[in-house]
Amino acid sequence: MHRRLIVPGALASVLLLAVPASAASPAPGAPGIGDPYYPASGNGGYDVSHYDLRLTYRPETDRLEGTATILATATQSLSRFNLDLGLDVREVRVDGRPAVSVREGEQELVVTPARPLAEGRPFSVVVRYAGKPSEVSIGGWTAWHRTPDGGVAAQEPESAAWWFPSNDHPLDKATYDVSVAVPDGSQAISNGVLVSQRSRLGWTRYTWRSDRPQASYLATLAVGRFDITTDTTANGLPVLNAYSKDLGADAGAARASLERTAEVAEWLTEVFGPYPFNALGGYVPNVTSGYALETQTRPFYSPRQFANGANVSVVVHELAHQWYGDSVSVRGWKDIWINEGFARYSQWLWSEREGEGTAQELADWVYAQHPEEDPFWTVLPGDPGPERQFHLAVYDRGALALQALRNEIGDEDFFAVLKGWPAEHAYGNADVGDFVRYAERVSGRPLAGLFHTWLYEPRRPAAPAAAGAGIAAAGSGRAAAVRPASWERIAATNAVHDHGRPGAAGGAGHLR
Numbered sequence: 001m002h003r004r005l006i007v008p009g010a011l012a013s014v015l016l017l018a019v020p021a022s023a024a025s026p027a028p029g030a031p032g033i034g035d036p037y038y039p040a041s042g043n044g045g046y047d048v049s050h051y052d053l054r055l056t057y058r059p060e061t062d063r064l065e066g067t068a069t070i071l072a073t074a075t076q077s078l079s080r081f082n083l084d085l086g087l088d089v090r091e092v093r094v095d096g097r098p099a100v101s102v103r104e105g106e107q108e109l110v111v112t113p114a115r116p117l118a119e120g121r122p123f124s125v126v127v128r129y130a131g132k133p134s135e136v137s138i139g140g141w142t143a144w145h146r147t148p149d150g151g152v153a154a155q156e157p158e159s160a161a162w163w164f165p166s167n168d169h170p171l172d173k174a175t176y177d178v179s180v181a182v183p184d185g186s187q188a189i190s191n192g193v194l195v196s197q198r199s200r201l202g203w204t205r206y207t208w209r210s211d212r213p214q215a216s217y218l219a220t221l222a223v224g225r226f227d228i229t230t231d232t233t234a235n236g237l238p239v240l241n242a243y244s245k246d247l248g249a250d251a252g253a254a255r256a257s258l259e260r261t262a263e264v265a266e267w268l269t270e271v272f273g274p275y276p277f278n279a280l281g282g283y284v285p286n287v288t289s290g291y292a293l294e295t296q297t298r299p300f301y302s303p304r305q306f307a308n309g310a311n312v313s314v315v316v317h318e319l320a321h322q323w324y325g326d327s328v329s330v331r332g333w334k335d336i337w338i339n340e341g342f343a344r345y346s347q348w349l350w351s352e353r354e355g356e357g358t359a360q361e362l363a364d365w366v367y368a369q370h371p372e373e374d375p376f377w378t379v380l381p382g383d384p385g386p387e388r389q390f391h392l393a394v395y396d397r398g399a400l401a402l403q404a405l406r407n408e409i410g411d412e413d414f415f416a417v418l419k420g421w422p423a424e425h426a427y428g429n430a431d432v433g434d435f436v437r438y439a440e441r442v443s444g445r446p447l448a449g450l451f452h453t454w455l456y457e458p459r460r461p462a463a464p465a466a467a468g469a470g471i472a473a474a475g476s477g478r479a480a481a482v483r484p485a486s487w488e489r490i491a492a493t494n495a496v497h498d499h500g501r502p503g504a505a506g507g508a509g510h511l512r
């Protein structure tokens with residue numbers, strides 16, 4: 001929270017004279033937060049610290065009703081500001097006073113408070129809203145999964161606008177209390193700790209708390225009929241996994257994967273440092289999609305991830321994101337490599353630990369799988385563009401870049417970087433350049449050239465450059481790549497085509 005600055009009168013008048021008139025006069029907040037990949041995402045002029053969502057959801061009709069209370073601070077003097085929301089708004093209040101709200105476009109809600117908001121001032125917004133999330137289309141697609149017994153919000157880069165008003169961009173993180181009433185017999189799953197569960201007059205209200213900063217796309221809601229398992233980690237964190245009762249033949253494989261969550265998190269803690277959040281778990285709803293997503297504390301897994309048997313590798317990927325993506329988030333969506341390159345590399349490290357192929361062998365294999373003319377190499381993991389944000393190359397070439405780094409600076413410094421980065425930027429945002437500078441600082445070596453080669457050149461790094469980075473290639477003097485035993489399981493997380501969301505073209509729409 002910002003404190004308002006109080007200065008003696010004489011000094012105040014001097015300061016007032018020094019302030020340009022434009023800074024003092026209220027102006028509209030920008031309709032986007034300034035991300036060139038998604039210009040409408042997020043909003044300018046304020047910073048949210050907390051969302052309190054009190055919702056009611058009817059699975060039979062997909063009708064959601066809610067009251068959102070948003071606590072925010074103005075970062076400029078505001079005459080009005082925007083929220084991102086696709087549902088219908090009944091009433092908006094700012095600091096308790098009725099405010100004028102007007103919809104602009106598909107997701108912008110323009111709110112004009114009764115009085116302008118001064119820069120640095122905390123304020124509250126209450127939005128009463130309702131609608132059917134499955135009928136909300138933004139940019140020609142919907143992030144909401146309608147299921148036979150309810151609905152699910154879990155998508156990237158956006159899903160919040162389908163179920164609550166927000167400043168919908170990872171730059172503006174906040175804490176969340178999510179309370180959802182559903183008919184008895186259904187459950188409502190969200191992030192963090194299940195604080196309470198109370199039944200009354202045929203309805204059960206589930207109240208969840210996620211008490212560390214959380215990006216809006218990492219907030220999740222799933223309503224349906226679930227089998228729930230609970231446990232506590234050795235460190236005392238609550239673990240809660242939820243499985244749709246409709247998983248059929250996939251049910252066993254899904255459980256055999258997610259029930260490894262605490263074990264995988266314990267291993268990742270050795271690699272990345274302390275687990276950053278207040279709870280652990282995952283859920284598998286009865287959706288028809290194929291992907292998984294690192295929703296904070298409680299990743300989302302499509303049943304199809306387990307259609308060919310258990311796959312702990314996907315659990316490793318989504319849990320690795322709790323450090324790389326959730327605690328340390330992208331500054332802009334062009335920085336997706338600091339999420340996906342590391343989550344994919346953690347799958348390689350898990351393979352190494354399980355004796356199913358070292359990260360080096362996986363790197364050699366990936367390099368060998370994509371000949372020079374493969375368009376795979378035209379994707380720049382360091383700035384892939386919105387259409388190729390989730391291209392396979394962001395994952396596999398992105399992980400290859402980390403193996404090149406490991407070979408350049410050695411295991412001691414490399415693992416110091418992997419563990420140090422989540423502490424350096426805990427609960428914040430960072431970009432690719434920040435990572436390059438951090439790795440240079442820890443290792444004491446110039447690394448801009450290496451990262452340029454592996455993240456920013458639209459071609460396959462030539463054999464000598466690859467060999468120089470320790471990747472098996474013609475002339476490297478090492479044997480040709482062989483397929484690591486883990487490859488099938490890792491590739492299986494790529495194999496399931498995604499459904500109709502942008503950014504998945506040509507690639508790994510499967511795994512986020």
Ligand SMILES: [Zn+2]
Pocket residue numbers: 294317321339340343511512
């Ligand atoms: Zn991912």
